[in-house]
Amino acid sequence: MSEPKDYKIAAVDRALALLEALADRPDQGVTSLAKSLGMTKSLVFRLLHTLEERGFVSRDPERAEFALGYRIGVLGERLGKDGALLYAARPVMDALRDQTSENVNLVVREGLKTYVLATRAGRHSIRLFAQAGRNGPLHAGGGSLLLLAYADPSVIDAALSQPLEAFTPYTITDRAKLRQALERIRANGYNIVLNDLDEGAFSVAAPITGADGTIIASISVAGAVARFDEERRESHLRAALDAAAEISERLSIHGPGENGLVKSRA
Amino acid sequence: MSEPKDYKIAAVDRALALLEALADRPDQGVTSLAKSLGMTKSLVFRLLHTLEERGFVSRDPERAEFALGYRIGVLGERLGKDGALLYAARPVMDALRDQTSENVNLVVREGLKTYVLATRAGRHSIRLFAQAGRNGPLHAGGGSLLLLAYADPSVIDAALSQPLEAFTPYTITDRAKLRQALERIRANGYNIVLNDLDEGAFSVAAPITGADGTIIASISVAGAVARFDEERRESHLRAALDAAAEISERLSIHGPGENGLVKSRA
DNA sequence: AACGATGTTTCACACAATAAAACATTGAGA
DNA sequence: TCTCAATGTTTTATTGTGTGAAACATCGTT
The missing domain is CATH 3.30.450.40 (GAF domain)
Known part of the structure; x- marks a missing residue:
């Protein structure tokens, strides 16, 4: 509508979109997430990797599917x-x-x-x-x-x-x-x-x-x-x-x- | 102590560090956050802007201080x-x-x-x-x-x-x-x-x-x-x-x- | 055994994230 | 009231980094 200025930083925004997607439907794999978000597999993979290192997403022991991580729970509880x-x-x-x-x-x-x-x-x-x-x-x-x-x-x-x-x-x-x-x-x-x-x-x-x-x-x-x-x-x-x-x-x-x-x- | 490969994407990692900092000590301003995280003001500002648009951080009505946003609570509850x-x-x-x-x-x-x-x-x-x-x-x-x-x-x-x-x-x-x-x-x-x-x-x-x-x-x-x-x-x-x-x-x-x-x- | 799907890794390029610095705004104190 | 200092906001140039495409590996399935 108005602001031509966009202060959003894309990488972060995509990461957050990923978290929302995982909240919406957990236990998705890389490919599925990439498809539903319109991102490439490699990007999703790296986003997930980054998020996982901080505990914001969690991967199944079977090494296939992802879900929201424990840190989200901790921060949410804090709120x-x-x-x-x-x-x-x-x-x-x-x-x-x-x-x-x-x-x-x-x-x-x-x-x-x-x-x-x-x-x-x-x-x-x-x-x-x-x-x-x-x-x-x-x-x-x-x-x-x-x-x-x-x-x-x-x-x-x-x-x-x-x-x-x-x-x-x-x-x-x-x-x-x-x-x-x-x-x-x-x-x-x-x-x-x-x-x-x-x-x-x-x-x-x-x-x-x-x-x-x-x-x-x-x-x-x-x-x-x-x-x-x-x-x-x-x-x-x-x-x-x-x-x-x-x-x-x-x-x-x-x-x-x-x-x-x-x-x-x- | 092994892999030199770093798949972390820096911008996202910084954003998450920011969230952790806000969880640790809420109601901080841009300058304070920048100082304690070793980032520049402009970077923190834009990170906060991005996070805020998605509801992951929330700003005080007095337009000064930031805290974790409602979306963290929603996602946390989901978990x-x-x-x-x-x-x-x-x-x-x-x-x-x-x-x-x-x-x-x-x-x-x-x-x-x-x-x-x-x-x-x-x-x-x-x-x-x-x-x-x-x-x-x-x-x-x-x-x-x-x-x-x-x-x-x-x-x-x-x-x-x-x-x-x-x-x-x-x-x-x-x-x-x-x-x-x-x-x-x-x-x-x-x-x-x-x-x-x-x-x-x-x-x-x-x-x-x-x-x-x-x-x-x-x-x-x-x-x-x-x-x-x-x-x-x-x-x-x-x-x-x-x-x-x-x-x-x-x-x-x-x-x-x-x-x-x-x-x-x- | 060959296939198809998935996750993983590599790589080169463009563009977007970044730092620095200028600007605006606010509040405090003299 | 004026000045100063501190804060949030905006701009800009450059570089570094996020990105997509495609190759590779690793399954599970038929």
């Missing part, structure tokens, strides 16, 4: 599960904030609480509950209810058997109504709430799917109800769903967008 | 915890088998059972209990007892409150004696047993430490007691301990051996 999610979400959160001009929150569940992984402050200064590192309730707030809706039934039961604090007059504390709300969230695939956690605030939340297909987090747009008309409701919802989809795609094993195989001719 | 251990151990197991000519087993704990991750068959054909993918008891066998010894006290209590099957006349089924044995294992830092799981077999087991410093697995040398004299007892023990240490080092965040930084200081 932690939240780290991957957080870093995958970061640029998307920035974009979502710029799009909506509202607050953006990334929230996960932690037992019977929620945990705010990161936030982006919108243009308008409004103090909301969400703040990075903070724990919150599971039964109030756009992202919280969404996470609860997609949690294991046993978690839902446990959460609903606790006392349900009313943070505002609009907080749903009736268990039957709460279960109804959860059902509607699952039917819709998103959640929109008003005033239930922070008085005067709306929240539009969308679900983020992890590599294993389960819902692992929520991203939400939040701001003052005064600015929340029908048009914004639509646009924020779409933006949140798109953002959630993009993060989910990044976290999927197939990776974002094209897998970057640069086609040379013939 | 699984056992995968990293298994692949790190593979070549070491091969070497250990070649050194000792005996069977080699890699075992982890799974609840109140053990799980055999991988085995290597020694030169002499002897059928032992261990077989990849198999579950075993926690109170008999060289690796099993070792894992139990280093397990959480609650796990030990739970394991000892079960009925303790006597696989051979030599299996320790007396709970007090078992606890004594565990204590001695912890004092020694290894475990040697004879005939307690497989009649006529010895087992010399050493503990493998994960990245977090806890003992996560056992590697053991096993064979027929007929071949187990005092000299072999010593050599096998040393070999097993060395192998365990090497695997542990591979799994540590600092990585195996030198981190490949070519020192050139001014």
Whole structure:
């Protein structure tokens, strides 16, 4: 689209493409990898050799097939599960904030609480509950209810058997109504709430799917109800769903967008 | 100490060294990384750019510091915890088998059972209990007892409150004696047993430490007691301990051996 | 025994990775 | 406010190095 300048260094990029290919389908041989990536055998061989010396790929004892190496596991463990999610979400959160001009929150569940992984402050200064590192309730707030809706039934039961604090007059504390709300969230695939956690605030939340297909987090747009008309409701919802989809795609094993195989001719 | 042939492709190797450096110490800037790796700023910059485009490194919103990216987490998760251990151990197991000519087993704990991750068959054909993918008891066998010894006290209590099957006349089924044995294992830092799981077999087991410093697995040398004299007892023990240490080092965040930084200081 | 497929090695050339240095930007301190 | 120092970014020339093609070796199969 724009930049004629390409700072990518090709050899490294190809090596990373190789790793992605191995993650996507392990136990491939040199020829198979070369074919599917459009590289020559000798190149793949040397890339694999380099990666193997550092433990980033591992070869079968039978000396035939390759897979991701232990070092990837070690580094990945170092990052932690939240780290991957957080870093995958970061640029998307920035974009979502710029799009909506509202607050953006990334929230996960932690037992019977929620945990705010990161936030982006919108243009308008409004103090909301969400703040990075903070724990919150599971039964109030756009992202919280969404996470609860997609949690294991046993978690839902446990959460609903606790006392349900009313943070505002609009907080749903009736268990039957709460279960109804959860059902509607699952039917819709998103959640929109008003005033239930922070008085005067709306929240539009969308679900983020992890590599294993389960819902692992929520991203939400939040701001003052005064600015929340029908048009914004639509646009924020779409933006949140798109953002959630993009993060989910990044976290999927197939990776974002094209897998970057640069086609040379013939 | 042999092959002058170097198939490593330098650019890729440097990129991997960069990743290791970031894993070792995150939130570094271009200059700092360049200095500690002995590379030029522009090179580091372009490496980081390439890695970032694929999500293998992530930059702070404040546009200053870098860390491992989400894609590493995704690929690492794909490998699984056992995968990293298994692949790190593979070549070491091969070497250990070649050194000792005996069977080699890699075992982890799974609840109140053990799980055999991988085995290597020694030169002499002897059928032992261990077989990849198999579950075993926690109170008999060289690796099993070792894992139990280093397990959480609650796990030990739970394991000892079960009925303790006597696989051979030599299996320790007396709970007090078992606890004594565990204590001695912890004092020694290894475990040697004879005939307690497989009649006529010895087992010399050493503990493998994960990245977090806890003992996560056992590697053991096993064979027929007929071949187990005092000299072999010593050599096998040393070999097993060395192998365990090497695997542990591979799994540590600092990585195996030198981190490949070519020192050139001014 | 001959084949076909695979992994491995060699080699020469073009181009892409590299280092050096100029430039831009930021923040600190006087 | 101005200056200085440190950092990230960009440019450019040269060389070294990554690259593809093709030869070679090593299997397993028919």
